[in-house]
Amino acid sequence: MLNLVKRPRRNRQNPWVRAMAQETFIGPQHFIYPLFIHTGEGRIPIKSMPGCARLSLDELYLEAEAALKDEIKAIVLFPAIPEAQKTKFAEEAYNPNGLIPTALRELKRRFPELVLITDVALDPYSSDGHDGLVSDQGVILNDETIDILCKQALCQAQAGADIISPSDMMDGRVGAIRKTLDEHGFSHVSILAYTAKYASSFYGPFRDALDSAPRFGDKKTYQMNPANAREALIEATLDEEEGADMLMVKPGGAFLDIIYRLRQHSQLPIAAYQVSGEYAMLKAASQNGWLNEKKTVLESLVALRRAGADVILTYYARQAAQWIKEGL
Ligand code: PBG
Numbered sequence: 120m121l122n123l124v125k126r127p128r129r130n131r132q133n134p135w136v137r138a139m140a141q142e143t144f145i146g147p148q149h150f151i152y153p154l155f156i157h158t159g160e161g162r163i164p165i166k167s168m169p170g171c172a173r174l175s176l177d178e179l180y181l182e183a184e185a186a187l188k189d190e191i192k193a194i195v196l197f198p199a200i201p202e203a204q205k206t207k208f209a210e211e212a213y214n215p216n217g218l219i220p221t222a223l224r225e226l227k228r229r230f231p232e233l234v235l236i237t238d239v240a241l242d243p244y245s246s247d248g249h250d251g252l253v254s255d256q257g258v259i260l261n262d263e264t265i266d267i268l269c270k271q272a273l274c275q276a277q278a279g280a281d282i283i284s285p286s287d288m289m290d291g292r293v294g295a296i297r298k299t300l301d302e303h304g305f306s307h308v309s310i311l312a313y314t315a316k317y318a319s320s321f322y323g324p325f326r327d328a329l330d331s332a333p334r335f336g337d338k339k340t341y342q343m344n345p346a347n348a349r350e351a352l353i354e355a356t357l358d359e360e361e362g363a364d365m366l367m368v369k370p371g372g373a374f375l376d377i378i379y380r381l382r383q384h385s386q387l388p389i390a391a392y393q394v395s396g397e398y399a400m401l402k403a404a405s406q407n408g409w410l411n412e413k414k415t416v417l418e419s420l421v422a423l424r425r426a427g428a429d430v431i432l433t434y435y436a437r438q439a440a441q442w443i444k445e446g447l
Contacts (some may be wrong), residue, residue: 382427
């Protein structure tokens with residue numbers, strides 16, 4: 120017999136004691152459900168994201184209703200824009216009769232309780248496939264981009280967005296968007312800033328989903344270097360000063376340390392984005408029978424919460440909500 124005063128295993132002795140000792144919880148209230156929409160008909164499956172699809176507006180309304188039944192109360196919309204509507208200056212990004220504003224108005228009418236979140240960035244609308252305007256020399260133009268982002272954010276707020284989520288990583292965009300919203304009577308609309316958005320290869324399947332990959336180069340002059348952590352704190356300080364209501368870390372799984380650091384650094388709610396590549400990895404391994412999907416996904420989600428995320432954007436939102444309800 121070892122003479123041990125402390126035996127941490129006592130707190131793991133059975134399911135009820137383990138429940139008492141549990142520190143972190145996940146539930147549908149912690150999830151934001153990202154949805155892809157398109158101008159065409161029906162549901163078009165996304166090859167690298169089995170189980171996800173581009174939805175027509177009719178399919179979107181069905182999916183939103185189903186999500187509400189699963190107690191998912193927040194969705195974020197991403198548009199697949201026809202090539203013919205993509206331009207150098209991304210004018211479609213602030214067309215009040217465009218895909219996103221149309222969807223927002225109808226979602227608000229049908230499901231007033233649903234929290235509507237929109238992405239602010241030019242890539243779905245840009246013929247260059249970049250989040251910002253591109254100069255003739257191939258440089259991403261910061262300040263010129265912000266004028267367009269403000270128009271886009273305002274257009275989304277006018278159509279009924281509750282939370283505006285700039286994902287473009289231009290400097291100063293949070294402050295400029297806050298000012299624009301306030302000046303036009305939308306001081307009640309929140310900003311969820313993609314604070315630490317890394318230039319990550321885990322976005323690959325998302326760009327397939329929207330055909331939004333950059334036409335040249337990469338996004339490294341605006342998205343962050345995955346090797347950096349201190350820099351995330353610089354971004355967090357700026358976003359807070361500029362009026363962000365919530366901060367986001369993206370991707371989530373490979374950046375748990377960044378979530379943790381922001382949690383220490385800021386009093387604001389923190390969101391983590393379990394991105395398309397994380398979904399694809401979990402899905403592919405599960406479909407091969409190499410991982411237990413339900414258990415691994417729930418573990419990946421609770422890990423994001425444990426690191427300090429209040430809320431998680433995940434393509435697994437509905438399924439996870441159902442699994443949590445079933446119990447493990
Ligand atoms: C676009 C945007 C991207 C994602 C969300 N908004 C892609 C990118 O920056 O290239 C990625 C989401 C995902 O991979 O699930 N600004």
